[in-house]
Every structure is written in C-alpha cells, then in structure tokens.
Amino acid sequence: MKQKLSVLSTIAVATALTAQVAIGWAATPTKLDADIVIKNGQVLTMNEQKDVYSQGTVVVKDNKIIAVGDDKVAAQYNAKKVIDAGGDIVMPGMINTHNHVPMVAFRSIGEEGVGNRLFDVFFPLEEKLLSRDLIYTASVHGAIEMAKGGVTTYADMYYHEDEIAKATEKVGIRGVLAESVISFPVVDAKEPYGGIKYAEDYIKKYKDSELITPAVAPHAPYTVSPEKIKETKALADKYKVPFIIHAAEFADEAERVEKKFGVKSESVISYLDSLGVLDENTILAHAIHLSDKDISIIKERNAKIAHNPIANTKGATGVSPAIKMDQVGIDIGLGTDGPMSSNTMDVFGTMGYAARVHKLVNKDQSLMPPSKAVELATIGGAKVLGMDDKIGSLETGKLADIIIVDVHAPNTFPSYDPYATITYAAGPQNVTDVIVNGKMIVEANELKTYDYAKDLKDMEVIYEKVSQVEKTLPYHQKKEAE
Numbered sequence: 001m002k003q004k005l006s007v008l009s010t011i012a013v014a015t016a017l018t019a020q021v022a023i024g025w026a027a028t029p030t031k032l033d034a035d036i037v038i039k040n041g042q043v044l045t046m047n048e049q050k051d052v053y054s055q056g057t058v059v060v061k062d063n064k065i066i067a068v069g070d071d072k073v074a075a076q077y078n079a080k081k082v083i084d085a086g087g088d089i090v091m092p093g094m095i096n097t098h099n100h101v102p103m104v105a106f107r108s109i110g111e112e113g114v115g116n117r118l119f120d121v122f123f124p125l126e127e128k129l130l131s132r133d134l135i136y137t138a139s140v141h142g143a144i145e146m147a148k149g150g151v152t153t154y155a156d157m158y159y160h161e162d163e164i165a166k167a168t169e170k171v172g173i174r175g176v177l178a179e180s181v182i183s184f185p186v187v188d189a190k191e192p193y194g195g196i197k198y199a200e201d202y203i204k205k206y207k208d209s210e211l212i213t214p215a216v217a218p219h220a221p222y223t224v225s226p227e228k229i230k231e232t233k234a235l236a237d238k239y240k241v242p243f244i245i246h247a248a249e250f251a252d253e254a255e256r257v258e259k260k261f262g263v264k265s266e267s268v269i270s271y272l273d274s275l276g277v278l279d280e281n282t283i284l285a286h287a288i289h290l291s292d293k294d295i296s297i298i299k300e301r302n303a304k305i306a307h308n309p310i311a312n313t314k315g316a317t318g319v320s321p322a323i324k325m326d327q328v329g330i331d332i333g334l335g336t337d338g339p340m341s342s343n344t345m346d347v348f349g350t351m352g353y354a355a356r357v358h359k360l361v362n363k364d365q366s367l368m369p370p371s372k373a374v375e376l377a378t379i380g381g382a383k384v385l386g387m388d389d390k391i392g393s394l395e396t397g398k399l400a401d402i403i404i405v406d407v408h409a410p411n412t413f414p415s416y417d418p419y420a421t422i423t424y425a426a427g428p429q430n431v432t433d434v435i436v437n438g439k440m441i442v443e444a445n446e447l448k449t450y451d452y453a454k455d456l457k458d459m460e461v462i463y464e465k466v467s468q469v470e471k472t473l474p475y476h477q478k479k480e481a482e
C-alpha cells in the first residue's frame, strides 16, 4: 500500500492527518469535503517513481488534487461528485507541446501533386483567408478535438493568438499560446515583424489568466532576422514567458540563414546559441538535424524540445534524435504540429508513433518503451512548457487536470499493462472523462463546455469559403499543365 499523503501541501496534510486520527478514535469517522472523488481506477500517477494504483483514488477540491492513493482514500472523503472509474485508466491530462491550431481549417488540402505544400498551398491560403473570425472559429474546433481526445494543455504558435486564447478558454483547456513573429506582413501585422508589438499587448492582457500562458514565437531562424530573434527573446525575458521557435526542422537551415541574413555558422543550433536565445524558457520545435555538439549545447543551455514524429515523417523532414537527447537528460515533450502537417491533434497516436519510429530507425525494440512514451506525453511535456510544478502528474497539490481512458472498449480490452494500452491501443475516442482545473470538461464522452452542433455549423461556413479559394490556387494550373 502506498498512500501518497506524505507530499500533501501543508493545510491538506494537517487536515488529512487530523482526519486519520479521527478515523482511528471516533465511532463515526469525520469525512473530509471534496468536490470530485474518482474511485476504482487504475491510477497512473506519472510522479517521479511512476506509482500506479491498481484500485486507485484521485480526490479534487476546487481546482487542485488534494489526495491520490488506493481504494481506502476514497472512503475518507465526502464528495459532491463521485466518479466510479470501473477499472478504467485514470491519468494526467495529456500535453501537446507543438501546434498551430487554426490550421485545422485547412486539414486535408494539397496532399497530392504539390511541390512545396507550405509555399504553394498554405502561405497563399493564409494570405487570402485568414481573419480574426476564422482563427477564433477554427481554434474552438481544434480545442474541442483536443479536449475530447484527452489533451488538457497545448502549446501553439500562430497569429491573433488572443483569439486562440479566447477559444481555448471557452472550451476550457489550458494553452501556452505564442504570438508569431515573421519577416513578412501577416493577418495581424501589416509591417514585417509586427508580431513583436502585437505580442507585447497580448502578453499584458493574458499574463494573469488561469488557463492561458501567453508566449512569443519567432517563426524560424530562416524567416526572422538575427536582430529580431534577439528582440523577441528580450520581450519573452521581460515578461518571463516561454519563447518558442521552429529549429533544425530542415537540414539546410544554417545555409538558409547565411543566404538570407549573411551570418555564417556551424549549425542552426550554434547560430541560435550565438544570439544568446537558448535557455530553460526556450522551446525548440522539431530539433531533427542535430550534431552531437548541438545536443550538448541544448543540454548545457537547458533548452526544451517539442518532438513531432508524425508531422516530421509525413513531411519527410527526418527523425529527431529524441532518444539521444533523452539519454543526456534534455526535457522532451510530444507535439502533433499543426493539423495541416499531421492532420489530427491526437496525442495517443503521437505516443504510439514515437514509440515505434525510434525502435525502427535505431533497430532496437527496447527503445522508447510505453512508460517512456506516456511520460513524454504528460510530465515530460509539462517540463518542456515550464509547468511541471503545476501539471503533468497526479500528485497532491497539483492542478486537477485528469482524464479517464476506457479500457473496456473493443480496441482496448484486455489491458494487462496500462502503459502499453495507452501507447499502442487506445485512441482519442476512448477518453470518457476530462477534468481541467477541477472542472468537468468532458463527462461520459460528452463535451460539457461547448455545443458541438454550433461548432460544426460555424466550421461548415469556413469549409465552403476555403473550398472556393483553394480551387483558385496556382498549383492546380501547374498540376494540369504537367
């Protein structure tokens, strides 16, 4: 029996101990008040020791977890709501460390017969179609997909990030949402690099939000000048917010930087290091093309990695040396990347894919075991986002971000090893309940915070518009001419 009352926050410890004494001495045990008790679950705590309770309990009061333990813990509480997990898996909400959520509006476009999907399809579509309204509506839709799929926190980089923040709050999940900075005019900034000013206003507005962590993101080393990368980092430092950048996604980024900005460097990582922008608040998305020296720089600076194996495979950009980075102790989380790249925001699929692809490329079945994949999708992601003191594991005192995964479905039963079930068998459709910040967001498979029929109706309007514009893109003529 492992009762996890030893790490309770002080008030909870005192109360819990008093209650235990009361249970021992009084004829009628005094029960403690709670808002939600989840009982009879296989609880994957994802704490430091990776404790698992096969008949476990998680107790929530207000927005926090106040107790985690075995079946005896459930009996100590008087809860407004009791959820009998019926043997299903209870685990921390999953964390998607890299996304461009509004791009869900363009899901499944330009998948065949296109030279460069980013330049021939997405940049032109974005130029013609992006608006505050599209960004908000698509973000609601994407947040719904994530919430229903057990993702309780995600990191994003896009434009009008305040609209994405509004949408994320509406659906009720957490977001580390970074306003993008790029060298050409975009929907929310007429001037090149206008994102810096936009970001500052947005950061000020959302600095104290409960669910939203504002952040800032220069798009990539080859689309943002060295001066502006430094200026963006200074802004992130000023407000102590995360700094996110695509890096080492392509093999030739150092050459692109040299060609565009005239700065010669050994690698794009050493280039970023020379700008002084790598530290524990920096999240590098992709980090595929790395030398051993690059890995040691990342480790030394304590920069974090958002690993997007599905998007990288589909985009044929390569396989990140995530295993090597993990072995030297670099913090890594999993990301889906935008839904134009990976087509879904499914973190189950990403776990399963990460677990498989590293075995394959290294020809070693022992690499990335299921417990490691689940770690990357939970506490690993929390470390990447600098939020591991608040989320990523089920521990007393942490914020109550909890999901329940059905292990009695056709695709999940039987389940002898919960980590293997989560990594290789389960999918978003198996998430029955989702709690974020102590609030039920999904209950018995049903989204409680937003009317999906309304979302779908709004998205159909966007779908019609996008379909019309997409037909006019020059790549269609190019295809016909071939």
Ligand SMILES: [Zn+2]
Binding pocket: 098, 099, 100, 246, 285, 337, 338
């Ligand atoms: Zn990306």
